């Protein structure tokens with residue numbers, strides 16, 4: 001099978017060009033076609049000689065993703081199911097909010113972490129996406145955004161299917177191409193990476209100086225409750241997570257966002273709010289409370305209006321920077337935690 005050329009770095013392509021006696025600038029042209037121009041076929045690389053195009057074509061392929069099905073919500077949210085080269089599917093979402101246009105993208109087919117409340121967690125992890133496949137979602141959603149709303153994409157969140165920090169290399173490569181002049185040149189500040197909390201990998205992000213907005217899916221600040229709903233908590237204690245976030249902040253100086261889905265009778269009392277306050281007060285941060293999007297068959301319900309308000313009031317009284325995120329695109333299963341490639 002031919003190798004996907006987008007898995008190669010610039011130096012590897014340069015080497016291939018040298019070995020095949022191509023002109024010294026060809027490797028840069030090809031790289032720019034692949035990323036800046038998101039080109040899907042060597043035959044379209046019009047400034048390359050026919051001979052060189054054929055040489056590349058004989059050795060490599062370009063595994064692009066394709067739009068399969070699009071669904072539109074009454075609130076303007078658009079969900080796109082993408083087909084991958086090997087027949088698997090992932091989903092990406094465009095969320096319009098005034099002039100803020102956010103792409104929510106996937107990093108894995110399925111997820112191995114089985115959080116009890118999440119639809120993706122019900123699927124097993126099938127495979128990691130390549131950097132190219134992650135990048136393609138941004139390019140295609142961005143096109144859709146221009147087409148439908150006549151506006152450019154402003155934000156990207158790694159909050160679709162999968163755990164980004166368990167596909168570290170490809171996710172970091174995709175961030176590189178999204179932010180650098182080799183690709184889309186978007187500012188780091190417009191990118192948010194959401195993780196269920198893998199302390200070791202959060203430290204690695206800090207060491208690699210990846211200055212994205214980091215969102216931690218906390219959902220409970222008591223060890224017992226968290227472990228009950230998120231199995232990953234078993235190997236990543238709250239203390240360890242807090243230390244890794246402190247480290248991330250000390251290196252990058254970026255505020256942490258805590259995500260907290262309010263679940264009825266699970267994590268929504270004032271005592272839970274107090275635990276959350278105590279957990280978050282150590283590092284500059286904000287809290288995004290998330291309204292739960294029911295997933296059929298998982299047995300969770302969203303918190304009542306009353307408990308939600310008491311929870312928010314308590315955090316307000318403690319000067320926690322808190323907001324409530326009501327989810328979008330629920331009628332088409334495009335909201336957080338509802339992505340599961342359903343027909």
Ligand code: SAH
Nearest residue numbers: 118159162163194195196217259293336337
């Ligand atoms: N795997 C990563 C990113 C994808 S999930 C993570 O867990 O952070 C994106 C966010 O949606 C996470 O905060 C996740 O906990 C939340 N989520 C999952 N299922 C949900 C649901 N049914 N309703 C609301 N939020 C949900």
Ligand code: SF4
Nearest residue numbers: 111114115118121196
């Ligand atoms: Fe995976 Fe995130 Fe869903 Fe947990 S919440 S199962 S980590 S996608």
